[in-house]
Amino acid sequence: MSQLAQPGAAPSQADLRPALTLLTGFAPEATRAAADLLARADPALLVVGYDLTGLVGDGTVRRTVRDGRGTIEDERTVLEHGCLSCTVREDLLPALVRLARSRPGSDIALVLPPSMEPETVATACSWCHVDGAPVTDAIRIDSVVAVCDPASLLDTLDSDQDLADRGLQAADDDTRSVADTAARQIEYADTVLLWTLDADPAGAADxxxxxxxxxxxxxxxxxxxxxxxDLDEPGRLSARLRRSGRFDPDGPEPYGRGLEGYAVGCHEPEPDCGVVATLYRARRPFHPARLHRALPAVAGSTLRGRGHLWIASQPDSIVAWESSGGGVSMGDLGRWLAATPDEEWDESSPERRINADLHWDPDFGDREIQLAFVGLHFAADELAAVLDGCLLTDEEIAEGRRAWREYEDPFGGCFDGKEGN
Structure with missing residues (x-):
């Protein structure tokens, strides 16, 4: 049975590395306010912030470091290759390691700008070295906290803009959308903090x-x-946000959750305050042309969709699905185990192999569709009916895979997984 990911075990008391809390969110004011709250509760906490507004123009980033008593550093750095990845590698990680070594008794809160996703930082921490040693020798990521502002959250998740439309792109070729980026920040977090009604200066929050x-x-x-x-009890809130040990560095990747036996979402088709969530699962594949025609209807009726699927014309490829802001992004997640030589199975995680064994289908192997959708006031059964209409019919199934590969395919060449024989 699918299960929700469990938080990582709390760190041992013998672990003396400073704990790093990542604060992420698409509303910078709320994210900075959360950092201020943590600093008030613990004046020794180091708060690191980044301003990337100059990254695309002149390749500069501004990094600030402060604690509860005031500003410690305020520096602007020129990066030879102005982009998000070089910012993380060349400036952020060395700064975190330096602070951890120079102030070993102080934890760190990193306030991420809207365009910097926490997964990027966490992944870099897991494999990058600074001064010849792994970053994780100096610090440990304790938790990833998504801070959400009620005044802008819904508009952000429903936005059809790209980051570039708001001047937030992290590189010249950064084509990410506002809605996708905000949703991924929330989905990657181990803790989600909804900012308070009391923070609305106009008092207009409902x-x-x-x-x-x-x-x-x-x-x-x-x-x-x-x-x-709770702004009235910063100490209590700080205690729940920090040193929780909730971040699990070995947890499933967001796009691979279903492949490893974890739930890709929840199924709550009856509206709760108008919010509907539904899971769609199927074993047979989508017809490429019918799925392509249905994309606007599927994406347009929901706020967010995620998961994986397979298409009849490309039966060896696992296809990732991500939808938000009325748009759809589909990408390659590799090959199904059913299309992978036995000697290469060990390259997949034990969890994925076990999940495949438990749910193996005599006709399709581990191939399946798992999609989760969340939105407001949409009919889950109508959405399921649209997706059902995209599946191969019994007659098409009987035609066999050789015929499937000849179907009209608007997605031809979009996925890199190698086709089998």
């Missing part, structure tokens, strides 16, 4: 809307811990 957003966040990331900010 308690029902706040409750609706809380439900939406729980549906978007059901494996995280969900909190609501």
């Amino acid at each position: 308690p029902y809307e706040h409750a609706r957003l809380a439900v939406l966040l729980e549906r978007l990331n059901p494996w995280a811990r969900h909190l609501v900010a």
Whole structure:
């Protein structure tokens, strides 16, 4: 049975490395306010912030370091190759290691700018070296906290803009969308913090809307811990956000959850404050042309979709699905185990091999469709009917894979997985 990812075990008391809390979110004011709250609760906490507004123009980034007593560093750095990845490798990671070594008794809170996704930082920490030693020798990621502002959350998740439309792109070729980026920040987090109604200076926030957003966040990331900010008790909130040990460096990758036996979402088809969540599963593949025609209807009716699927004309390729802001992104996740030589199975994780064995189909092997959708006031059964209409019919199944490969395929050449014989 599928299960939700469990948080990593709390670190041993013998682990003396400074704990790193990643604060992510698409509303910079709320994210910085959360960092301020943590600094008030612990004046020794080092708060690191980044301004990437000069990254695309002149290749510069501004890095600030402060604690509860004031600013410690405020530096602007020119990067030879102005992009997000070089910012992380050439400036961020060395700065974190240096701070951890120079102030071993202080934990660190890293306030990520909107265009920097926490997965990028966590992945870099896991494999990069600084001064010849792994970054994780100096620091450990304790938790990833997505800070969400109720005033802008829904508009952000429903936006049809790209980061470049808002001047937030992290490189000249950064084509990510606002909605995708914001959703991935929430989905990667182990803790989701909905900012407080009290922070609205106009006092116009609606308690029902706040409750609706809380439900939406729980549906978007059901494996995280969900909190609501309490400005009156910063110490209590800080204690729940920091040194929780919730980040699991060995947890499933967001796009590979279903392949390893973890749930890709939750199934709550009855509206709760208008929020609907549904899981769609099927063993037979999608017809490429019918799926292509259905894309606008599927993406347009929901706020967010994620998961994996297979297409009849490319039966060896695992296809990742991501939808938000009315758009769809599909990419390659490699080959199905059923299309992989036996001697190469060991290259896949034990979890994936076990999940494949448990759910092996005599006709399709481990091939299957798992898609999770979240939105407002959509009919889950109608969405399922649209997707059912994209599946191969009994007659098409009987034609066999040789005939499937000859189908009209609008997705031809989009996926890199090598086809079998």
